Amino acid sequence: MSPHDVWEAFNDPNLDGPGQLATHVRLSLIALAAATAAGVALGVAAAKLGGRWTAFMVVSVSNLGRTVPTFALMALVVALTSIGERPALAGLVLLGIPPVLLNAYTAVRGVDPAVTDAARGMGFTRLGVLTRVEIPLSLPLVFAGIRISAIQIVATAVLAAAVGAGGLGVLILAGLANSDDAVLLAGAVPTALLAVGTGLVLGLAQWLLTPRGLRPRTTSHTLAPHRTAPRPPEKDTP
Amino acid sequence: MPGTPATDAPPPGDVRAGTLELRGVTKRYGPTLAVDDLSLTVPAGKVCVLIGPSGCGKTTALRMINRLIEPTAGEILIDGTDVRRRPAARLRREIGYVIQQVGLLPHLTVAQNVATVPRLLGWAKARVGPRVDELLALVGLPPGDYARRYPAELSGGQQQRVGLARALAGDPPLMLMDEPFSAVDPITRERLQTDFLRLHRAVPKTVVFVSHDIDEAVKMADVIAVMRAGRLVQFAPPAELLADPADEFVADFVGADRALKGLALTRLEDLDLPPAPTVRRGEAGGDVRDRVASGTLVPIGGAVLATGDDGHPLRWVPVAAIGDRVEATPGRTEPLLSPVTTLRDALSALFEAGASHGVVVDGAGRAVAVADVATIGGGLAAPAEKAGDA
Numbered sequence: 001m002s003p004h005d006v007w008e009a010f011n012d013p014n015l016d017g018p019g020q021l022a023t024h025v026r027l028s029l030i031a032l033a034a035a036t037a038a039g040v041a042l043g044v045a046a047a048k049l050g051g052r053w054t055a056f057m058v059v060s061v062s063n064l065g066r067t068v069p070t071f072a073l074m075a076l077v078v079a080l081t082s083i084g085e086r087p088a089l090a091g092l093v094l095l096g097i098p099p100v101l102l103n104a105y106t107a108v109r110g111v112d113p114a115v116t117d118a119a120r121g122m123g124f125t126r127l128g129v130l131t132r133v134e135i136p137l138s139l140p141l142v143f144a145g146i147r148i149s150a151i152q153i154v155a156t157a158v159l160a161a162a163v164g165a166g167g168l169g170v171l172i173l174a175g176l177a178n179s180d181d182a183v184l185l186a187g188a189v190p191t192a193l194l195a196v197g198t199g200l201v202l203g204l205a206q207w208l209l210t211p212r213g214l215r216p217r218t219t220s221h222t223l224a225p226h227r228t229a230p231r232p233p234e235k236d237t238p
Numbered sequence: 239m240p241g242t243p244a245t246d247a248p249p250p251g252d253v254r255a256g257t258l259e260l261r262g263v264t265k266r267y268g269p270t271l272a273v274d275d276l277s278l279t280v281p282a283g284k285v286c287v288l289i290g291p292s293g294c295g296k297t298t299a300l301r302m303i304n305r306l307i308e309p310t311a312g313e314i315l316i317d318g319t320d321v322r323r324r325p326a327a328r329l330r331r332e333i334g335y336v337i338q339q340v341g342l343l344p345h346l347t348v349a350q351n352v353a354t355v356p357r358l359l360g361w362a363k364a365r366v367g368p369r370v371d372e373l374l375a376l377v378g379l380p381p382g383d384y385a386r387r388y389p390a391e392l393s394g395g396q397q398q399r400v401g402l403a404r405a406l407a408g409d410p411p412l413m414l415m416d417e418p419f420s421a422v423d424p425i426t427r428e429r430l431q432t433d434f435l436r437l438h439r440a441v442p443k444t445v446v447f448v449s450h451d452i453d454e455a456v457k458m459a460d461v462i463a464v465m466r467a468g469r470l471v472q473f474a475p476p477a478e479l480l481a482d483p484a485d486e487f488v489a490d491f492v493g494a495d496r497a498l499k500g501l502a503l504t505r506l507e508d509l510d511l512p513p514a515p516t517v518r519r520g521e522a523g524g525d526v527r528d529r530v531a532s533g534t535l536v537p538i539g540g541a542v543l544a545t546g547d548d549g550h551p552l553r554w555v556p557v558a559a560i561g562d563r564v565e566a567t568p569g570r571t572e573p574l575l576s577p578v579t580t581l582r583d584a585l586s587a588l589f590e591a592g593a594s595h596g597v598v599v600d601g602a603g604r605a606v607a608v609a610d611v612a613t614i615g616g617g618l619a620a621p622a623e624k625a626g627d628a
């Protein structure tokens with residue numbers, strides 16, 4: 001088997017690699033958009049409105065979301081609903097929410113209280129403190145969460161094939177079923193490349209979105225300790 | 239300006255300062271009375287230092303003034319108007335607020351930080367830019383060097399200078415400062431205090447300044463409010479507080495070295511200091527000798543102080559060593575003092591430098607007077623006089 005065989009398999013009209021790739025990307029994008037919207041909204045709301053109980057819930061639910069095997073999650077979603085694109089998307093969204101939610105919550109919670117106190121003292125309204133101070137300061141960490149979420153969604157979207165929603169998983173499943181390594185790789189290689197590419201692109205976006213004042217400096221004339229940039233609670237690799 | 243007592247330099251007419259009045263202000267947290275029936279009045283343009291041991295209610299009292307905390311009882315008036323008459327956010331835009339941890343917005347540049355309140359107040363862009371530059375220069379941070387930096391690129395002292403500029407930017411009639419200089423090293427603190435005093439001369443805002451350091455209080459205050467367990471135990475000018483503590487607690491708090499602390503009550507500008515015997519670099523030697531002969535230039539120890547064209551002191555030159563022209567390269571070793579430096583700080587600076595005299599420079603760095611140890615020591619009598627007429 002050569003790269004040429006894999007390329008042939010990918011372009012086999014019966015398997016329709018390019019079409020599955022497009023489906024894979026589309027499912028991932030929709031799931032990521034929904035997971036981001038829900039994760040940011042829930043994370044910010046929990047950080048601003050919640051107390052200790054909320055903190056406990058956010059952390060527990062997020063960790064639960066990360067420890068439940070993804071396959072089990074998909075199976076559960078399908079069992080509760082049916083086969084098709086919607087349940088696949090629902091599973092991917094559920095999977096994608098925890099990293100965003102946890103990071104958004106941690107980021108907003110981690111904003112230096114001296115900064116928000118000074119902001120309120122200067123005359124920002126509560127909404128102003130949120131939109132002009134807390135959210136901008138949280139962006140880098142939120143983006144780190146979106147990146148983790150995106151990589152997980154892209155990798156897990158292969159399971160969409162198992163519930164009839166298409167995607168690169170179709171090739172992987174077909175390859176497994178027929179013990180055809182070329183077909184298997186025609187699904188697995190693009191999936192891997194897609195995951196790596198997503199990580200790189202969103203990593204770049206994260207860097208670009210980090211305000212210059214918050215970026216770690218290579219050369220520094222800093223005498224005061226850097227108090228405000230909170231440490232990410234988790235590494236970028238899932 | 240109504241209510242501005244006639245003291246010191248006359249405040250410029252266009253500076254806004256408001257009278258602050260607290261009437262029976264109380265804050266209760268469950269069983270704790272954080273602030274208990276606090277009443278006091280700070281005249282417009284004066285610095286009131288709130289002092290007392292940790293937990294006595296200073297921060298709580300301060301934060302009730304800009305409504306970051308709402309009182310349980312009592313009322314707070316600025317220029318006779320209750321602070322609750324306006325939405326809290328609007329009120330705060332007209333009250334400068336400086337805290338120990340500074341709290342600069344780390345994602346914004348120094349200039350953007352200073353522009354915060356003017357922008358909240360809706361100033362036109364064309365007005366904000368010059369205002370920011372003016373304030374940065376005022377707090378000793380040349381805008382060309384600092385405006386575009388980020389807070390994390392500044393030292394603690396520089397951050398607090400930006401904090402000060404930011405609080406002054408909207409030209410508020412009232413400034414609230416909660417231990418603003420406690421987090422920096424002693425040398426920086428000393429410099430910030432002196433610069434703040436100089437600034438306050440130029441822009442006499444009404445200031446409420448929280449401190450737990452009696453030396454700082456004596457140095458900065460027009461009037462000191464000593465608090466204990468939420469209650470006001472003495473409200474008096476520094477000289478009176480030192481001379482006549484209201485009770486054992488205040489006496490203890492003020493400390494045994496009250497007399498020495500009195501040195502902090504007098505500033506160099508209060509003394510009759512001899513003018514600096516300055517000569518310009520490049521001035522004709524003949525002219526210098528003529529001025530000495532006529533008595534208009536009085537050398538100290540046979541030497542005169544050569545300055546640059548900008549009046550900045552360069553070095554002492556013996557008159558006998560001056561030829562055709564005054565020649566001088568920078569080589570001054572004695573400390574530079576400010577007219578607002580207290581006698582205590584001046585002495586300490588001289589002792590530290592091992593110098594017998596220092597050069598007093600004005601806000602622009604021009605040599606104006608010379609202060610020597612004996613003259614400063616002579617100023618020891620001053621606090622007693624002050625206490626007498628207080």
Ligand SMILES: Nc1ncnc2c1ncn2[C@@H]1O[C@H](COP(=O)(O)OP(=O)(O)O)[C@@H](O)[C@H]1O
Pocket residue numbers: 267270271272290291292293294295296297298299
């Ligand atoms: N939010 C709060 N809840 C309960 N007690 C408080 C709160 N804030 C302050 N206190 C109490 O009120 C008292 C005064 O506090 P504070 O004004 O911070 O003192 P200071 O600034 O003089 O050190 C302290 O006993 C403190 O424990």
Ligand SMILES: [Mg+2]
Pocket residue numbers: 296297298
């Ligand atoms: Mg305090």
